[in-house]
Amino acid sequence: xxxxxxxxxxxxxxxxxxxxxxxxxxxxxxxxxxxxxxxxxxxxxxxxxxxxxxxxxxxxxxxxxxxxxxxxxxxxxxxxxxxxxxxxxxxxxxxxxxxxxxxxxxxxxxxxxxxxxxxxxxxxxxxxxxxxxxxxxxxxxxxxxxxxxxxxxxxxxxxxxxxxxxxxxxxxxxxxxxxxxxxxxxxxxxxxxxxxxxxxxxxxxxxxxxxxxxxxxxxxxxxxxxxxxxxxxxxxxxxxxxxxxxxxxxxxxxxxxxxxxxxxxxxxxxxxxxxxxxxxxxxxxxxxxxxxxxxxxxxxxxxxxxxxxxxxxxxxx
Amino acid sequence: xxxxxxxxxxxxxxxxxxxxxxxxxxxxxxxxxxxxxxxxxxxxxxxxxxxxxxxxxxxxxxxxxxxxxxxxxxxxxxxxxxxxxxxxxxxxxxxxxxxxxxxxxxxxxxxxxxxxxxxxxxxxxxxxxxxxxxxxxxxxxxxxxxxxxxxxxxxxxxxxxxxxxxxxxxxxxxxxxxxxxxxxxxxxxxxxxxxxxxxxxxxxxxxxxxxxxxxxxxxxxxxxxxxxxxxxxxxxxxxxxxxxxxxxxxxxxxxxxxxxxxxxxxxxxxxxxxxxxxxxxxxxxxxxxxxxxxxxxxxxxxxxxxxxxxxxxxxxxxxxxxxxxxxxxxxxxxxxxxxxxxxxxxx
Ligand code: SF4
Numbered sequence: 101x102x103x104x105x106x107x108x109x110x111x112x113x114x115x116x117x118x119x120x121x122x123x124x125x126x127x128x129x130x131x132x133x134x135x136x137x138x139x140x141x142x143x144x145x146x147x148x149x150x151x152x153x154x155x156x157x158x159x160x161x162x163x164x165x166x167x168x169x170x171x172x173x174x175x176x177x178x179x180x181x182x183x184x185x186x187x188x189x190x191x192x193x194x195x196x197x198x199x200x201x202x203x204x205x206x207x208x209x210x211x212x213x214x215x216x217x218x219x220x221x222x223x224x225x226x227x228x229x230x231x232x233x234x235x236x237x238x239x240x241x242x243x244x245x246x247x248x249x250x251x252x253x254x255x256x257x258x259x260x261x262x263x264x265x266x267x268x269x270x271x272x273x274x275x276x277x278x279x280x281x282x283x284x285x286x287x288x289x290x291x292x293x294x295x296x297x298x299x300x301x302x303x304x305x306x307x308x309x310x311x312x313x314x315x316x317x318x319x320x321x322x323x324x325x326x327x328x329x330x331x332x333x334x335x336x337x338x339x340x341x342x343x344x345x346x347x348x349x350x351x352x353x354x355x356x357x358x359x360x361x362x363x364x365x366x367x368x369x370x371x372x373x374x375x376x377x378x379x380x381x382x383x384x385x386x387x388x389x390x391x392x393x394x395x396x397x398x399x400x401x402x403x404x405x406x407x408x409x410x411x412x413x414x415x416x417x
Numbered sequence: 418x419x420x421x422x423x424x425x426x427x428x429x430x431x432x433x434x435x436x437x438x439x440x441x442x443x444x445x446x447x448x449x450x451x452x453x454x455x456x457x458x459x460x461x462x463x464x465x466x467x468x469x470x471x472x473x474x475x476x477x478x479x480x481x482x483x484x485x486x487x488x489x490x491x492x493x494x495x496x497x498x499x500x501x502x503x504x505x506x507x508x509x510x511x512x513x514x515x516x517x518x519x520x521x522x523x524x525x526x527x528x529x530x531x532x533x534x535x536x537x538x539x540x541x542x543x544x545x546x547x548x549x550x551x552x553x554x555x556x557x558x559x560x561x562x563x564x565x566x567x568x569x570x571x572x573x574x575x576x577x578x579x580x581x582x583x584x585x586x587x588x589x590x591x592x593x594x595x596x597x598x599x600x601x602x603x604x605x606x607x608x609x610x611x612x613x614x615x616x617x618x619x620x621x622x623x624x625x626x627x628x629x630x631x632x633x634x635x636x637x638x639x640x641x642x643x644x645x646x647x648x649x650x651x652x653x654x655x656x657x658x659x660x661x662x663x664x665x666x667x668x669x670x671x672x673x674x675x676x677x678x679x680x681x682x683x684x685x686x687x688x689x690x691x692x693x694x695x696x697x698x699x700x701x702x703x704x705x706x707x708x709x710x711x712x713x714x715x716x717x718x719x720x721x722x723x724x725x726x727x728x729x730x731x732x733x734x735x736x737x738x739x740x741x742x743x744x745x746x747x748x749x750x751x752x753x754x755x756x757x758x759x760x761x762x763x764x
Binding site (some may be wrong): 289341373 | 425427432456458461465466469480713714717721
């Protein structure tokens with residue numbers, strides 16, 4: 101069973117380092133869950149957020165997801181948040197912009213002492229394309245909701261980015277996104293996974309201190325929180341009608357199956373009929389009571405149950 | 418973070434995925450020029466996006482994105498048994514698009530495709546070549562709006578226009594006869610300003626009672642608009658077929674379908690109709706299973722259907738009653754030979 105309460109959906113936030121997580125932990129008042137041995141996990145059941153500090157690299161990310169996201173359901177989301185390198189220098193073609201994309205609207209202010217860059221230090225991006233450098237496989241998380249962030253494409257490598265590495269036309273570089281997507285796919289669909297990346301460097305990550313990472317994340321925590329809250333709202337909205345239907349369906353099917361002595365096949369047919377009845381506005385509980393009052397329920401045996409089901413079906417349809 | 422219109426989902430085609438292969442194709446450029454605000458993402462193959470694991474058709478459809486690619490391999494398919502061929506022998510269909518901007522809850526595409534995104538194949542010229550090749554040997558009856566609603570996308574894609582030109586050119590080429598069917602629920606009155614009637618093209622307008630449209634055929638034009646479109650089309654010399662297929666059950670179906678027919682008969686000159694098709698809702702069991710999983714609250718797909726050799730349909734008596742009712746009413750206004758009933762078709 102899912103651990104969270106009622107229709108509160110769970111947002112799983114995955115970071116590689118604690119420094120990336122701290123601002124989010126503070127913002128959402130997350131508490132450390134000491135029951136986890138291998139990873140630091142922080143959560144707040146009331147708001148439906150669980151944050152996992154996975155460690156750096158693909159394997160850590162994959163294991164952390166397997167360890168903590170097993171209970172994920174429809175309406176839950178996985179958000180990979182962290183820093184990345186901005187790897188693409190701006191190329192302005194004769195047409196003005198060699199990308200067709202609106203997402204290619206570039207930050208044109210150069211940083212001091214740097215070439216002109218597509219992404220500035222401290223800028224946050226939502227990734228719409230992720231390529232695993234080592235295999236060349238590419239993944240596309242769905243972007244279904246309005247978000248107000250810039251979008252970018254990210255390359256995931258097995259080691260930290262250095263300037264001699266190929267860029268393959270990508271703007272951003274990290275060490276986890278592709279692994280998070282692949283591992284996440286066991287528990288989430290592409291519409292449930294998001295990748296928020298803050299640019300921390302241009303390929304000299306070794307110079308970035310933990311303090312700087314904390315500051316970069318603090319500078320973006322409001323945007324991240326807004327995004328997470330919106331997912332929370334969406335998840336709730338999408339699931340609300342469904343959970344009510346499933347609750348009624350479960351309790352009515354249980355009672356009627358028992359009293360009609362249903363076989364497995366008949367139980368499935370009854371369940372379908374009840375579902376249709378609920379959707380078409382039939383008061384199933386009242387119908388059941390009516391059949392009790394008329395002495396048609398409970399049935400003596402399977403044979404009587406079959407006839408009773410036919411009668412029930414007639415009244416529902 | 419809702420968008421400016423206060424909606425929870427991105428507007429349609431906020432993202433366009435473009436296959437490398439068609440990046441420079443004139444149709445790609447033409448389509449993208451009409452979507453200046455879209456984020457355009459380069460992809461290797463349309464299936465990299467369309468066939469991803471774990472997609473949610475229904476959610477994707479609410480923020481439908483566009484995939485532009487090239488179709489290779491089989492370009493024309495022999496008609497499937499669960500569709501009507503109107504007595505035509507060489508019944509083929511082609512998919513120059515996959516999926517639809519309309520959102521009918523009962524649409525089999527929800528069971529057939531892994532994704533709710535719209536795929537448009539921009540290499541229409543290859544499909545045309547394939548049709549020409551077949552026409553050297555035999556006559557052809559070709560459905561081009563099969564796994565989509567082509568006219569609904571005409572403003573953006575212009576594919577109906579291109580097909581009309583192709584069919585017209587073929588008329589004078591000395592090849593075998595080509596008849597094209599364009600099935601639609603679209604009813605854009607401006608259609609007639611930019612298109613012209615071609616003798617080899619039949620428009621199949623699907624009609625449903627307004628209550629069915631409102632309940633299950635989301636984003637589609639009202640019955641009134643569809644009737645008006647069919648009326649104008651015939652006045653302007655287009656060939657029009659009326660499709661009462663799928664008929665959808667609701668408690669007061671008789672009354673609803675009667676009202677619909679009254680509207681049809683009072684406005685459409687039934688003598689000028691090409692023919693009509695009638696059929697109750699039916700769908701393969703694999704598709705329905707998926708449709709039900711994706712739409713747990715949809716009355717139309719959650720109806721307790723009967724499974725008959727892998728095809729789900731309404732109970733036999735109900736099917737018969739609904740279809741017969743409509744056929745009988747239609748017979749009062751149109752010759753029987755012009756009424757095509759699904760049951761008449763061979764599996
Ligand atoms: S108009 Fe046709 S193709 Fe489009 S959603 Fe409806 S049934 Fe499907």
